[in-house]
Amino acid sequence: MTPDTVHAPYDSGMRVYRRLLAIAFLYWPLLLIATVTMMVMALTEAGFAALMKPLMDDSFGEGGSELARWIPLLLIVLFAVRGFAEFGSTYSMRYVGRQVVKHLRRQLFERLLVMPVQHFQHQSSGELISRLTYNVEQVANAATDGFSVLVRDTLTILVLLGWMLYLSVSLTLAVLVIAPFVVLVVKVVARRFRKISHRIQGNMSDVTHVTQEVIEGHRVVRIFGGEAYERERFDAINERNRHLHMRMEGVKAAYVPLIQFIIALVLAFIIWTATSDVLGEQVTAGTFVSFLTAILLLLTPVRRLSMINATLQRGIAAGQSIFAVLDQEAERDAGHTPMERARGSLRFERVSFRYEPQGPDVLRDVSLEVRPGESIALVGRSGSGKSTLVNLLPRFFRPTQGRIVLDGHDLEDLRLRDLRRQIAYVGQNVTLFADSVAANIAYGRMEATPEEIRAAAEAAHALEFIERLPEGFDTQVGENGALLSGGQRQRIAIARALLRDAPLLILDEATSALDNESERKVQSALENLMQTRTTVIIAHRLSTIERADRIVVLDAGQVAEIGTHDELLARDGLYTHLYRLQFRESEVV
Ligand SMILES: Nc1ncnc2c1ncn2[C@@H]1O[C@H](COP(=O)(O)OP(=O)(O)O)[C@@H](O)[C@H]1O
Numbered sequence: 001m002t003p004d005t006v007h008a009p010y011d012s013g014m015r016v017y018r019r020l021l022a023i024a025f026l027y028w029p030l031l032l033i034a035t036v037t038m039m040v041m042a043l044t045e046a047g048f049a050a051l052m053k054p055l056m057d058d059s060f061g062e063g064g065s066e067l068a069r070w071i072p073l074l075l076i077v078l079f080a081v082r083g084f085a086e087f088g089s090t091y092s093m094r095y096v097g098r099q100v101v102k103h104l105r106r107q108l109f110e111r112l113l114v115m116p117v118q119h120f121q122h123q124s125s126g127e128l129i130s131r132l133t134y135n136v137e138q139v140a141n142a143a144t145d146g147f148s149v150l151v152r153d154t155l156t157i158l159v160l161l162g163w164m165l166y167l168s169v170s171l172t173l174a175v176l177v178i179a180p181f182v183v184l185v186v187k188v189v190a191r192r193f194r195k196i197s198h199r200i201q202g203n204m205s206d207v208t209h210v211t212q213e214v215i216e217g218h219r220v221v222r223i224f225g226g227e228a229y230e231r232e233r234f235d236a237i238n239e240r241n242r243h244l245h246m247r248m249e250g251v252k253a254a255y256v257p258l259i260q261f262i263i264a265l266v267l268a269f270i271i272w273t274a275t276s277d278v279l280g281e282q283v284t285a286g287t288f289v290s291f292l293t294a295i296l297l298l299l300t301p302v303r304r305l306s307m308i309n310a311t312l313q314r315g316i317a318a319g320q321s322i323f324a325v326l327d328q329e330a331e332r333d334a335g336h337t338p339m340e341r342a343r344g345s346l347r348f349e350r351v352s353f354r355y356e357p358q359g360p361d362v363l364r365d366v367s368l369e370v371r372p373g374e375s376i377a378l379v380g381r382s383g384s385g386k387s388t389l390v391n392l393l394p395r396f397f398r399p400t401q402g403r404i405v406l407d408g409h410d411l412e413d414l415r416l417r418d419l420r421r422q423i424a425y426v427g428q429n430v431t432l433f434a435d436s437v438a439a440n441i442a443y444g445r446m447e448a449t450p451e452e453i454r455a456a457a458e459a460a461h462a463l464e465f466i467e468r469l470p471e472g473f474d475t476q477v478g479e480n481g482a483l484l485s486g487g488q489r490q491r492i493a494i495a496r497a498l499l500r501d502a503p504l505l506i507l508d509e510a511t512s513a514l515d516n517e518s519e520r521k522v523q524s525a526l527e528n529l530m531q532t533r534t535t536v537i538i539a540h541r542l543s544t545i546e547r548a549d550r551i552v553v554l555d556a557g558q559v560a561e562i563g564t565h566d567e568l569l570a571r572d573g574l575y576t577h578l579y580r581l582q583f584r585e586s587e588v589v
């Protein structure tokens, strides 16, 4: 499946719903309990209507019968049974619902961990996160509410209709004639509700969006004098929000009176039918009241049942977006060759790469041989493909052509876990986890001892600032290390890489956020590390580049020059040009 099909609708609605139900049916004993208790509930509804008949016919009027004296007790028993049944069905359905939520969340999370890196580029993180949080809830609601309504309300309606037929066939038939009309009105109103509330949702996301931009971009807004523009934009959205809400309120305010009026109409119709002679049938007070009660009890389940489709459709739409993620293939891991610890000889054989099938070649025909323990500096203009080249090593992306060989094995033939174990990586954008400093350094080697962590921090020149933190190594760094400066974060990332002690070291502008002073210190730590490892280093500072064993100059995805610093300067090519630029810049600084 290509990433594009991720957004394509998944199959038919029915298939999606069946797939959801299949998850719910994993908990079938609870569904069974729910069904039985719902049946009991349906019977108690009819029981309540049935009680009305002896109450009216026997208790009032001339002399109470024996049965009538039991009515208060029966009423209490009836509602006690009903209470237990309602608790049982609600609780067991909610139980199933929460299990479905947990089940889907777990599967989605699992997917995120194995999803190919390129798929992250096609989906915004917000979208993926909302699937895991919001859509999952909707799906569970649809699966369980849908089930509840279908089972409970259908049963209730059937039982009540049965009772009504028992009371009076002709009266029931009369009601059935006008029922579709009532359902129609309710449906029209409900559709209107949905339409407006849908628009309100869209408008709310506009409100959020504009506000978010103003908050996050507040400096740009202020400097570029964008206040008036933002104000105008916001006013329009805000007014639309008010307008939509008022329309919603209008429909809502009209809804209850409308429904009440319809009920009055139905009542009037039934009273007229029952009291005039049209039916040609005698109706007692008890029959009449019991019949009316049954009709009133019918209203709620009929309304719910007529709106079930909307709930199901929402759930199915949410389910489609979830299954689209779940059905994505995992990262390709077809290799079977195990690898303990690589010696670290690397060979790029005519490697070409493009991100998109129709896109331009970002790397073209790159061939390069790196000896174990050698350090290679990648140099080139911004956008020349340096980061892309190193991202091929952990197989985040696969070469479009050619291959990369580690210790004589094609990377594709290695087990993914084994391959990635050989690599330590420090990038420009450091990722820290909302955990302690120590846990962040030990990430990827959880079994490291405190002494090892400390030694790594020291080598990365991180110890000096860690010891000044309020709780030292136990200090929480905040979300993505928000409480640390850029340079501190990079030093923690470097300590993490040092601790990992892998034979391949990749540094992609790893020291860019450090000031000259700390960079020099970290540099010496990195040099120690580089001596025993194969290193690919992307750096813009000359001091770093000069010390590499060889320098590879990339230009528009192609290898332009390879050699030592002195050799390349002697050639007076692209490297010399870049060198002069850099030299001038550092003079200015
Ligand atoms: N994830 C991506 N998807 C599509 N194109 C990309 C992606 N990352 C980088 N590119 C493009 O690939 C080229 C090389 O980028 P990169 O390897 O990041 O360059 P460098 O690290 O040398 O600055 C650039 O033209 C860039 O626009």
Ligand SMILES: [Mg+2]
Residues within 6 Å of the ligand: 386, 387, 388, 508
């Ligand atoms: Mg880069």
